Amino acid sequence: MARLFKNGKIARAGSAELVAVDVLVDDEGIIESIGPDMAAPADVEVTDCEGCLLVPGMFDLHVHGREPGDEHKETLASCAAAALHGGVTGLVLMPDTSPPVDSGNLVKSLQDLVSEIGSIPMLPAGCLTKGRKGQRLAGFLGMANRGVSMLTDSGSSVPCPDLLRRCMEYARDFDLLVTTFCDTATLTKAGALNEGKVSYRLGLPGIPAMSQEIAIDRNIRVAQHTGARLHLQQISTANGVKSVFCAKEAGTRVTCEVSPHHLLLTENDVIDYNTHFKLAPPLRLESDREALVAGLIDGTIDVIASNHSPHTEFEKSADFGSAPFGVTGLETTVLAIYDGLIKPGIFGWDLLIERYSKRPREIIGLEPVVIEEGAKAEFFVFDPAAETEMKREYFKTKSPVTPFLGKTLSGAIRETVVAGL
Ligand SMILES: [Zn+2]
Incomplete structure (x- = not known):
């Protein structure tokens, strides 16, 4: 009707x-x-x-759909329903499912599952390395032939810079976007939250800011040398924003994203060991949060992406050290950004639409959504x-x-x- x-x-x-x-x-x-x-x-x-x-429908570049393999956390149907409920009308599915999406055949079977649901576009990203193990290249050609436009090991870094270089060289030749979760495992170790005053006070192992910052700098450098298009996930520190700013000034083909949580919350919110504040990367300092908001406004940060990471309430009810990292975001991002940043006048709807609807679609090669x-x-x-x-x-x-x-x-x-x- x-x-x-x-x-x-x-x-x-x-x-x-x-x-x-x-x-x-x-x-x-x-x-x-x-x-x-x-x-x-x-x-x-x-x-x-x-x-x-x-408001034009939003587009989320960073969503963990959990199907196949972890349907107790989320299914593609519940993911699509959550997206629509939160004003999100398209998204990219991270490939860290069981099995990981690292070949053209697995992309095809995920695309079939998505079309069975018949809801919003949910575009599979593919892995950079086989099984996300960081040892050898995934099936780039097969995935590219199936229409994949983003490759990422989602949640894991590619530890070897030589392998990352080869990933970027192949990706450049296929014009695929390389997307990296920036983390240095040997610095992160068993950390549970930002390394600093709060981690000392709570007696929990910390994750230093440089764990992400070193990975950002390394990945930017490899992108500069290879000429690949690089997208950095979940920037969380002021130094990270500076690195991206300098890389863009130098003409590097780099874009980056920030989560609504890092724009609105800090390590001080990790009170009472509440695991709903346990994120990867962790919540940082107020000065980092301010730099992220400024970077979002001036365009150093291209997009907001929720990093929607479903884990059951039972899994999240473990103690802070053992609970899994990540929270859901598809149904809260628009409301939380309105409540915390638009309503107080920090920026307007035009910026939210630019960063959570128009630019993410551009990065993945889609036309913007307009009300015309x-x-x-x-x-x-x-x-x-x-x-x-x-x-x-x-x-x-x-x-x-x-x-x-x-x-x-x-x-x-x-x-x-x-x-x-
Ligand atoms: Zn993620």
């Missing part, structure tokens, strides 16, 4: 201006017309959007005057483990509209 969204304000990248208009979506999900005070044609469902925003006549409907209705209680019942993910659990965030996503769904 065709739908008329009355009096919503359209948010867009590149413009802070918000003007209330009506948006008519035809019964095939195409935006037929946009304009003021439209009369509702017959047989049209009218939705009153007074006071609400219509003739375009497919792909937006969510956001009510800034409402509040959302982050109760367990709110979540569609199988693993409602997040630092925001139990909190009330400003704003609410009323619904996500996608043509054909």
Whole structure:
């Protein structure tokens, strides 16, 4: 059935201006017309959007779908449902499943699972090395032939710089994006949180900032030498932002991402040994958080990516040292960024759309989503005057483990509209 969204304000990248208009979506999900005070044609469902925003669907470059192999944490169906619930209408699946996605055949079987669900685009990334073991190259040609555009060992670094060099040389030749989780295992050891005052106070082993910073610098250097396109995941320190800034100044083909958690929280939030704050990389200092926000605003940091990492509540109920790293993010990112950064006036919706909708699609080679006549409907209705209680019942993910659990965030996503769904 065709739908008329009355009096919503359209948010867009590149413009802070918000003007209330009506948006008519035809019964095939195409935006037929946009304009003021439209009369509702017959047989049209009218939705009153007074006071609400219509926001282009977000795109998350960093999602752990867990299927196949860890369906007790998440399935592709629950992942898609969580994404839509959080205003995310497309995403990239990390290849750290069981088995890891390291060949064209495994990409094909994952693509088949995704199309069976028939929901939003969920694009498989492939591994850089066989089995994510960091020993020999994965099947680049087979994966490229299946349409993969991002390769990553997701959660593991490629320890040997010579192998990383060969990965980047092949990736460059196939025009594939190399994406790296930046960590130096010999420095991280069994660390559980940022190395510093809080780790000393809690008596837990720390992960030094330089564990990530050294890996960032090394990976940038290899990208400079090979000419490959490099995307750095989950930048967490001020020094990391500086390194990316300098690399971009030098013309290196590098992009990077930050998580909503690192933009909003610090090591001081790791109170009471709450494992919902146990992240990889760990939450850092307030000065790091400020540098990440500044880097996001000035464009040194290209995108926000949630690093949606489902683990069951049982797994996360272990003690802080033994609990797995990571929390979910698909259903909390838009709300948490609105509550913590947009509502207080740190930046506007235009920047969030640029960094969590437009730029991530660009990096993976997709067209941006826009709310314009003739375009497919792909937006969510956001009510800034409402509040959302982050109760367990709110979540569609199988693993409602997040630092925001139990909190009330400003704003609410009323619904996500996608043509054909
Ligand atoms: Zn991850």
